[in-house]
Amino acid sequence: MKESDKIRLSNEEYDDDAQAVQQSELLPIYEAMSFSGDIQPLDDIEEPEEIDVNFDQKRSENRGSDKKSNIKKKKISVKSDFRIKTFIACLALIVVVVGGITGAYFGIKRSDVNDSPVRMVYKTADKNTIVKLADGTDYNIGEAREISVSTDGMYLWFTRNTSSATGKYDLRMIEVASKKSLSKQGKFIEKGIDEGWKTTKDGQFACYGITKSNITSCYMYSADAQKAVTVADSVEEYFPPSVGNTVYFTRRSGSIYSLHRAKYGDNSENVASGISHVKYSCDSDDYEIIYTQPTGEGTDVNIYSVKDTDSPVSICENVSEVYLDDYVYNGNLYYFTKNSSNINWQDFITDNYYESDMNIQKPVESDYMVEKGFIFKRQVLDTTKYNAAKHQYELKAVRDEIREELNKLDLGLTAKSEYTCFAYSGGTSRRLASGVTLENIIEFAKKGDPRLIYRKNVIGVGSTINMDDLVDITRRSNVQKTMDYVRNSVQGSYDVSDSCFYSWFNGNKVLEYEVNDYDLDKTQFVFSDGGELYAVSDTELYFSKAENSEMSAKRLIDSNVSDCTAVSDMVYYEKLDSSGAKSLYKYTPEGGKAEACKNVYSYFAVSDNFVIILTRQSDSDELVSVGIYDGKGFATVDSDLSLNNFVYSGKAFAYIKNYKSGSGELYGYSLEKGAVKCGDGVTQIMYIG
Incomplete structure (x- = not known):
């Protein structure tokens, strides 16, 4: 392009152009000042028009068209740029405001968060209830009649007396993770509930009943959903779960009971009809419902187990007696079936194949x-x-x-009704003993290996018959010839003796030992975790052990024994001296006996090497000292404790000392911190975790 072809503007044209630009730039400001302008979104801003410049036209024409196009470009681009800047500024302001509000919100939330669990709950002389957290912080939650703390210490449920009704209570829940919930004494859940309310171990659900006009309705509240649902109406008894959200309950129609269950928020379903007894048992991780149904034959029942939403499982049929009240979760359930004949053939026939x-x-x-x-x-x-x-x-x-x-065999023996005893544990039933009578059950182990001590009549025979011999006879001939052989092998006159036996399932098979060295009317038997058997007979402590096919001869451990507790394979026992004072001893089969502490008031064997011991103080009949025995020696923790205010949980415990006028100083002990003062004017310890 030649120099003469370049576009040029005169001074006058430049002035006109500048004035046009100034007007275009000021126009949006005037509009904004008069509040008549709108900030347009970016999508509404138009692109500048393209203006074709024809350099072949005359210079004067080009000048005029270029001037207009430049003015138009500048008007559109400046206005758009201003609106973009204004929009960005407003957007930035919004972001700043929202960010500030969000930051303030989360700052408030962070300040409300508490991660310290409940360690202790106690009552004070002014009738308040204090919740102490693990970090030492205290919260006053006012009146609390009963409490329930979750296993992690992050949920606390409690009841208060309902002011409008005697024997009714208001239920509240504290979310310990919230300082606000703690300071406001939790959330009101329900008023006028009955006694017997329970919570799950994790604190997520509470189950309670409300009775009106002799009709009980069962409810379940969810901490997560923050609402209660009706489980069922016309409930006879309900069994809140230790875990999960399925509630079992019974209903009654005349003299007929039925078992039902309902999951939180779902309709209930029938589990079994025509039941006679229900046993609920649990630990912190699981639970189990065991119930019985009459067979219609005398007093015999069938036994079933069920939990959660599973189908019932049969334990045994045609049971004559069951120790349902003595059953503890994950323990041993003992039940008895009646023998079909007077004679107990197991007394003279060895049957090693019964279990297999x-x-x-x-x-x-x-x-x-x-x-x-x-x-x-x-x-x-x-x-x-x-x-x-x-x-x-x-x-x-x-x-x-x-x-x-x-x-079916009848040898003419006259005997009382005899039974076979079974033990149900770990989902399996095992036969422990046969030929026993219900009144002659002496002792049984509720937990650990199934073990039973009992009397039974022993039939004296010329020789014991082996099941293998009977099988050979039957295969060579027939079963009737075998029965003839049995009759001829048994003595014509029976020598019946009253003997004591110890049956033990050792994890592989059931072993039976004869125990005849004790006066059974004066003996208390104590089971250890192994095959050891301890017995206190007329204040003397004995020890014997299952060895091979028989029990070892009893061994005298000590005299003047008043109490004993088995832990693992050892035993702790109290021994009286001539003045009536008690000393605590430990005995192990390998190491023998050793004195743990003198002048003992009471003790709690938490484990084999951790025993909490309360000892009497010489200057008071109402105060005691507390100490720890670690298996090697005893160390005093504190003194001047009130006898009626001592609570322990595992290897931690709490107590009140300097108890005067109904209150005293509260102390808590743990292995990590020792004894620490926790409060004054304390009247009752409600919980320690």
């Missing part, structure tokens, strides 16, 4: 097929293994036939 025969099933050929061939593979029957399994099943069938006939 229950697990033998008829073999199926398809279960014993193996692959043969290298190129052309085929399935063939492993005849060796199949025939061996078939042979075992045939022997089992013969033994079952013999047992059936033995149950």
